[in-house]
Amino acid sequence: MKTKIVFLLAFCLYPILNWGQANFTKYESMKEVSAMVITQNMFKLLSEIDLDTQDQETQAYIDLIENLKDIKVLTTNNVEIGTDMNTDFNTYVESSQVEELMRFKEKSMQVKFYSKPGSKEGFVSELLMLMTGQEEGEPITVVMSIQGDIDLKQVSKLANDLKVPGAKQLKNIK
């Protein structure tokens, strides 16, 4: 009986605990939003593949990928949706334990990075980015979230490979 109650409780609480993550999912199915999602399933499969190399740098990169959980990048040129995304982002930042990592302005873009403390120094468990501004005369809003055991030194390389804006600046975080 006791175990049943525990199961029931876990079942009921599950969506609530997941809430922090889920508040961006509604944007994924919007016509005006372009999404890129790579899930934990993918990283689990990747870690199945034997990718060991002699090259230390490549190995560090592989290690980063194998410890990732989830990558999500949402881009929109729609002003209204962009504002909504902005609000949701700020609510999330306020409600969870994230720290500002850095912020900068480049050309007509404003970029903010936030992170959640990770397993050890130089590592974060979540990396968030919000970018707003104009790109080629069009309004643009980009939200990025990366979860996992993230080595900050390696993540800029990954961001670069995924063509995420702000990748260059990420390199400067130590």
Add this chain to the structure above:
Amino acid sequence: MKSIFQIFFLLILGVQFSGCNQEPTLQKYFVNHQNDENYVMVDLPAGMFLSFNDELANADQEAIESIKKVSVLAYPLNGSNTANYESEVAVLNKILSREKYKLLMKIGNTTKGMRIAYLGEEKAIDEVVFFGNDSDKGFIVARVLGEKMNVGELMKLVGNLENGDIKLNFKQFESTLKKLDEIES
């Protein structure tokens, strides 16, 4: 008290099972549209394009044999079938959003995008599904069906393929390839 629990439990179970049966599956979708002239369907049994040396290691042999067939269903837009395009994409998206399809990645939006998912377990994949859609061109669903496919083993195989240990036999399905080329262009 206990019997009420049991009845309740059975009731839920019953509702869930009856719900499952009515849901459309990818398999049903393929079957329902294979004779539809708006669709192009291509079925490739693995034996048709995978022929290999006898000296192959057992593990590789097993990896190859874990792939059963590749099944492709495409809906190329030809100007007269655009009306159903969006609703069909919505149907497929709904099927693929079901929990049993473990999403690997998706890119794009509803007008142009793609997603890859799989069925089964991490080390024993039963099916890999690719779905791509473009509101200018149409959509395509490709299923790689197999039995306990292991990505690690298959990737090793690809490595061997590059080394020339295994040869793909493309001759037998050159005509099918041509057909696919025609769809794409």
